Amino acid sequence: MTMEIRQSVTIALAVYRPQVKWLKEQLCSLNRQTYAGKLDLLVWNDSPKNFACAPLLKKYITRFSYRILQNGKTNGVTAAFAALTAQAGGDLIAYCDQDDIWDSRKIEVMAAFMHENPAVSACHCNAGYIDEAGNALPNTLYGRAAKLSGSLLNSSAIEKINDRAYQEKCFVNKNWALGFCMLVRRTAAKAALPFPPMVFHDQWLELVALFCGGFRFLPETLAFHRLHGKNSSETLHGVTSKADYYAQKLEKDARFLQEVTRRLPCGEIYAAELSWMAARKAYAKSVTLSSAHRLFALRHVRRGVTLFELLLPFLPNPLFSAILRLTRTIVARFGIR
16 A cells, blocks of 8 residues: 655745734634644744734644744735745645634645646635634625626536636636635745735735646635624725726736736737726726727726726716725625735
8 A cells, every 4th residue: 555645735824913812713723634744834923013923823833833934024915925935845835814714624625636636736615704703604705706796606606617718817807716715836836926016915826826737616615714894805905086096906907917917828818908908098098089989899808897997087076985885895795805
């Protein structure tokens, strides 16, 4: 009988001024992992002046080694996970948030899938939701995403979101992955460095993994995402006016698309997106019949955003503010980025 080769796994945890009770619960769930291979925990403390990690780690992480990294200042979530990725030594990297809870089988199930599918660069599990007190909330990550898109979650839906062409179209436009649900091969994660500063690490990692070999969504619910008032979101972050939207949202989207096409082997896959982005910027700069027609002609790239931006110059500021509030309410309700 041959001995099974087990890949080593580094858990990459970023911490910033955590609720201690929630962090304790997360650490306990990490310590309960059933994976029989080598585990280690790498922690980036992004609030070194306000919080000391060592006592909690010493008390609650007893089954595998851990190491704390920090540089004396606050760097932000994307930079924190980039630093963790640079230092991670496991064959696989499991990204981890400070306030969620993992099923004890999470690494075991996901690492087994990666072992059985060596061409895949990353996989992603489903997640349930819990409230601030740890009580289970209705639905799951996939179920809420299906509800938001007006579709039903079933085996054919999972098959659809694992279709490569579908992922190529969707991943560049919206963050479909949550970092705490991902397990990424170290080779793909290192290839993703440096992380672009204009998006969350998980959206960049899902794209890099897709073009490095493949990205797969698994049906199992193996983590529980805590919804609370301080969940991080990039959706319209810092936007309070139409001027902010143009200066931050549109320009950020343009820079990210440039980064994708410059760094990833995507060929002509995003040619239409590049044309659409140029039309968006031209219309934002000068609202004319010609620029409007150019943008409208490319509405198939992203219909909702296109129609919204065609109307944006004519929206009264109070209506624009109401749309912002509604969007942020939806983001908070569905626990999306």
